[in-house]
Amino acid sequence: MLAQLLGLPESPLVTFAGLVIGGLSLFFIAAGLSYWYFFVFRKARYHPDYVPNAKENRRAIKWSVLSIVGNAILTTPFHFAIALGYSKVYWDPLEHGWEWIPISALIYLVITETAIYWIHRALHWGPLYDYIHQPHHSFKVPNSLAGVAFNPLDSFMQALPHHLCVFFIPVHVGVYLGFVTFVTMWAVMIHDRVSFVRWRGINFTGHHTLHHWFGHYNYGQFFTFWDRIGGTYLNPDSDEVKAEVPEGVLRR
Ligand SMILES: [Zn+2]
Numbered sequence: 288m289l290a291q292l293l294g295l296p297e298s299p300l301v302t303f304a305g306l307v308i309g310g311l312s313l314f315f316i317a318a319g320l321s322y323w324y325f326f327v328f329r330k331a332r333y334h335p336d337y338v339p340n341a342k343e344n345r346r347a348i349k350w351s352v353l354s355i356v357g358n359a360i361l362t363t364p365f366h367f368a369i370a371l372g373y374s375k376v377y378w379d380p381l382e383h384g385w386e387w388i389p390i391s392a393l394i395y396l397v398i399t400e401t402a403i404y405w406i407h408r409a410l411h412w413g414p415l416y417d418y419i420h421q422p423h424h425s426f427k428v429p430n431s432l433a434g435v436a437f438n439p440l441d442s443f444m445q446a447l448p449h450h451l452c453v454f455f456i457p458v459h460v461g462v463y464l465g466f467v468t469f470v471t472m473w474a475v476m477i478h479d480r481v482s483f484v485r486w487r488g489i490n491f492t493g494h495h496t497l498h499h500w501f502g503h504y505n506y507g508q509f510f511t512f513w514d515r516i517g518g519t520y521l522n523p524d525s526d527e528v529k530a531e532v533p534e535g536v537l538r539r
């Protein structure tokens with residue numbers, strides 16, 4: 288699919304190379320800039336208590352690179368199947384009418400949000416946590432470099448709803464690629480421990496900081512409605528949080 292967009296001959300190797308180059312570029316630019324800005328350049332403003340830990344940062348980068356390369360291997364069959372026309376991804380924005388683009392994006396969002404909430408909860412279950420999800424939670428107080436630091440199977444399981452969705456509902460290629468790119472940037476943003484957005488309906492940074500600190504709250508992707516339904520919601524402004532989470536961990 289990426290080859291198709293770039294006008295290159297279609298092959299699994301080109302797809303794999305595109306996913307690796309795109310993923311690594313996105314990670315190093317987004318996570319690198321975010322870390323530099325919030326934890327180095329404006330450290331005094333955003334994280335005055337932060338003590339750089341080179342070993343931990345190297346570990347975050349190692350898991351991120353592993354995750355991106357592993358994901359590229361696991362995602363290539365999906366993108367190749369899309370390129371060969373087996374999915375419902377379409378290229379002409381008028382094929383289903385303009386009005387279908389926002390409607391399909393909304394359906395896509397509800398499906399992926401639901402699936403990812405439950406997959407993430409399953410990843411916190413005993414053996415799945417120990418063998419797959421634990422590396423991501425080894426960063427109890429994360430920074431931007433931990434945003435995509437996952438066992439590749441972990442990030443693939445959480446990305447799978449995005450890839451599967453386009454085999455069941457017609458989605459314009461721009462909507463699909465827009466979402467998978469945005470979700471990577473979102474992953475970096477919710478680990479910088481700086482909450483610009485503070486609407487409780489959104490799974491903003493403060494919520495995800497608490498996910499790392501406590502380990503059993505706020506499992507959502509972009510929203511918190513499933514956490515409210517599932518009884519796993521924790522408000523960053525609650526008394527429990529004020530009493531138990533140090534100021535340096537969760538900036539208010
Ligand atoms: Zn988790």
Ligand SMILES: [Zn+2]
Pocket residue numbers: 423429434478495499
């Ligand atoms: Zn995280």
